[in-house]
Amino acid sequence: MEEFQPVIVAFCCHYCAYTAADMAGSKRLHYPANVKIIRVPCTGKVSALHMMEALRKGADGVYVAGCLEGDCHFRTGNTRATKRVAYVKKLLDEIGIGGERVEMYAMSAGMGEVFARTASEFTEKIRRLGPNPARVGRDNPGCATAACS
Amino acid sequence: MITAERKPIEDLINSVSSYRRILLLGCNECVTVCSAGGRKEVALLSSALQMHFMKEGHPFEIKEITLERQCDPEYVEELVPYIDQADAVLSMACGCGVQEVARRFKEKMVLPAVNTKFMGASERQGVWAERCAGCGDCVLGSTGGVCPIARCSKQLLNGPCGGSGKGKCEVDSDIDCAWQLIWDRLKALGMTEKYEENIPAKDWRTGRGAGPRKIVREDLAS
Ligand code: SF4
Numbered sequence: 001m002e003e004f005q006p007v008i009v010a011f012c013c014h015y016c017a018y019t020a021a022d023m024a025g026s027k028r029l030h031y032p033a034n035v036k037i038i039r040v041p042c043t044g045k046v047s048a049l050h051m052m053e054a055l056r057k058g059a060d061g062v063y064v065a066g067c068l069e070g071d072c073h074f075r076t077g078n079t080r081a082t083k084r085v086a087y088v089k090k091l092l093d094e095i096g097i098g099g100e101r102v103e104m105y106a107m108s109a110g111m112g113e114v115f116a117r118t119a120s121e122f123t124e125k126i127r128r129l130g131p132n133p134a135r136v137g138r139d140n141p142g143c144a145t146a147a148c149s
Numbered sequence: 150m151i152t153a154e155r156k157p158i159e160d161l162i163n164s165v166s167s168y169r170r171i172l173l174l175g176c177n178e179c180v181t182v183c184s185a186g187g188r189k190e191v192a193l194l195s196s197a198l199q200m201h202f203m204k205e206g207h208p209f210e211i212k213e214i215t216l217e218r219q220c221d222p223e224y225v226e227e228l229v230p231y232i233d234q235a236d237a238v239l240s241m242a243c244g245c246g247v248q249e250v251a252r253r254f255k256e257k258m259v260l261p262a263v264n265t266k267f268m269g270a271s272e273r274q275g276v277w278a279e280r281c282a283g284c285g286d287c288v289l290g291s292t293g294g295v296c297p298i299a300r301c302s303k304q305l306l307n308g309p310c311g312g313s314g315k316g317k318c319e320v321d322s323d324i325d326c327a328w329q330l331i332w333d334r335l336k337a338l339g340m341t342e343k344y345e346e347n348i349p350a351k352d353w354r355t356g357r358g359a360g361p362r363k364i365v366r367e368d369l370a371s
């Protein structure tokens with residue numbers, strides 16, 4: 001059977017994680033193509049709804065990657081994002097999707113290796129978890145949800 | 150503002166699980182400010198419910214509408230084009246909004262998605278606290294602007310009780326003793342003599358004591 005290829009959405013802040021991704025690229029470090037990066041000005045911009053909608057619309061896992069603690073360019077964006085990720089985890093547990101499908105990571109702009117390793121580890125974790133059960137439901141032909149059309 | 154809190158997701162899932170088409174309503178006033186039932190919370194709940202029912206393979210459609218105010222008939226009227234396409238309404242407005250929708254659409258099931266809590270103010274981002282109990286005969290002028298009805302656990306009009314300690318209430322050390330706050334404020338105002346005046350027993354008929362209340366402004370009423 002073909003190996004399950006999860007779709008991963010990574011919200012990366014412009015100042016740290018996105019730059020770390022760039023660094024990983026220029027160092028020719030390998031990380032899975034499953035990870036689709038969305039650059040945000042600050043992880044504080046990522047709301048619970050962004051994470052939920054990414055999952056609802058087909059992602060199998062979502063992570064938010066921001067600056068190291070105390071290093072946020074906008075001072076508290078990353079701590080806010082951490083709280084929101086915790087909130088979404090709880091919500092996902094409550095609706096039976098499972099909170100482990102979202103995660104928060106911190107890295108500095110120079111941490112290309114950390115970026116690549118995080119991307120690989122998270123992808124592996126989601127691969128082990130299998131497809132997002134909401135996606136499984138949506139692929140089900142019996143489903144008449146508006147989102148199916 | 151009127152404050153509210155979303156009901157546990159499990160309760161909401163149970164309340165809508167026998168329906169297929171849900172009209173999910175938000176309100177742009179108090180519940181938006183206290184982050185319980187505005188446009189954002191509607192979108193988030195919609196997303197969560199859709200995902201849950203997708204996973205269950207349960208056919209489920211949801212339409213999201215956030216009204217300017219759900220406690221005013223003019224705005225509730227805006228739902229007319231949509232109401233027939235829904236099997237039930239799930240409202241994130243306070244109890245007043247839920248009831249107004251239920252009153253207008255008598256044959257439609259209207260379910261509450263939030264627990265309406267109290268009249269309060271924001272203490273800081275993400276924290277709301279009770280401030281007024283709507284007693285109908287405000288005594289704030291005698292109590293330094295701190296409400297003894299809403300903020301004293303025993304609603305004492307002449308406090309504090311013997312349980313006040315280090316500025317905190319005996320009911321819970323997280324609660325400021327209202328009478329300590331009243332004393333502090335009267336001191337700051339240079340009006341400590343006010344504290345010596347006994348506030349007479351309250352006539353609770355202005356509050357809930359005489360049944361549901363109504364305000365009629367003859368100059369405005371149609
Ligand atoms: S005294 Fe009555 S009206 Fe005034 S704030 Fe307290 S509960 Fe509200």
Ligand code: SF4
Nearest residue numbers: 301309310318326327
């Ligand atoms: S400790 Fe203060 S707030 Fe608590 S019941 Fe006594 S007077 Fe009221």
